[in-house]
Amino acid sequence: MDVSLKGELDGIKAASLIKNLNIPVIFLTAYKNRSFMEKAKEADPYGYVLKPFDDQELRLNIDMALNKHAQIMKLEEIIKETPVPLFYINKNHEVVFWNKAMEKLSGTPVKEIVGTDNHWQPFYDTKRPCMADLLVENQIQLIYELYSSKVNRTEDSCCTEEFCPKLHKGVIISYKASLIKNTRGETIGAVEIVDVK
Numbered sequence: 001m002d003v004s005l006k007g008e009l010d011g012i013k014a015a016s017l018i019k020n021l022n023i024p025v026i027f028l029t030a031y032k033n034r035s036f037m038e039k040a041k042e043a044d045p046y047g048y049v050l051k052p053f054d055d056q057e058l059r060l061n062i063d064m065a066l067n068k069h070a071q072i073m074k075l076e077e078i079i080k081e082t083p084v085p086l087f088y089i090n091k092n093h094e095v096v097f098w099n100k101a102m103e104k105l106s107g108t109p110v111k112e113i114v115g116t117d118n119h120w121q122p123f124y125d126t127k128r129p130c131m132a133d134l135l136v137e138n139q140i141q142l143i144y145e146l147y148s149s150k151v152n153r154t155e156d157s158c159c160t161e162e163f164c165p166k167l168h169k170g171v172i173i174s175y176k177a178s179l180i181k182n183t184r185g186e187t188i189g190a191v192e193i194v195d196v197k
Contacts, residue, residue: 003029003040015043020115024069026061028053088180089132090189093117105194106167123164123173123194131158131177132190147175156181161197172197 001018003011015025027040030051040048046065049058076097079086085105088097098113106122113119120130134143135158143158144151151160157178164173177192 001025001027001045003027003031003036012040012043015045019044022073024065026065028058084193085195086191086193087113087119087132088189088191089117089119089130089136091136091187093129093133093136095119096189102194105196119192123166125166130192131160131175132192134158135177135179135190136187168196 001011001015005011005014009017011027011029015027018025024046025043026047026049027043027045028049028051029036029040031037032050037048046068047061049061079097080099082099083101084099085102086097086099087095087102090096094115094117095113098108098110098119100110102108103110108122119132120127123130128146129137129139129142131143131147134140134146135156140153140158143153147160147162151158157176159174159176161172161174164171167173174195174197175192176195177190179187180189180191182188
């Protein structure tokens with residue numbers, strides 16, 4: 001994907017839309033500055049190729065991107081089929097992943113929840129952050145305030161049990177949330193496991 005496109009969409013916006021189709025994107029660009037790289041991260045590309053480039057470099061980057069994408073798809077398939085209900089949000093609090101067990105537990109279909117910030121709806125009557133949201137925002141004190149039970153915390157995760165009157169006409173739920181970080185140690189989202197006790 002060339003970063004400079006004619007028309008209303010630039011390459012970064014186009015890549016963000018294409019990513020929703022499960023297609024890996026590599027940026028082709030002449031830009032080397034840090035501000036561009038920070039903006040380009042939002043599209044979560046599989047790599048960057050700087051102009052001018054040679055065919056061998058481009059082929060190598062494409063092969064690496066396709067291999068990485070295939071591995072991610074295999075991992076997602078494993079997680080999708082796991083019997084443990086879980087969801088994953090990005091740092092913008094949008095649901096990226098909602099597995100089948102979570103769909104069954106919550107009664108909320110995958111197609112209705114992915115891409116939204118409505119992951120709170122199966123558990124609460126009014127909009128409020130889930131534990132994963134609070135971890136992403138580093139609002140640890142609010143976790144202790146919103147969850148009445150004892151919260152166990154490590155550096156990047158929290159867990160507790162709490163009565164949930166909305167789900168299945170009232171059940172005790174175990175909430176476990178952990179930050180997801182990239183290879184540079186930056187928070188890119190959080191995963192939350194929700195299990196009925």
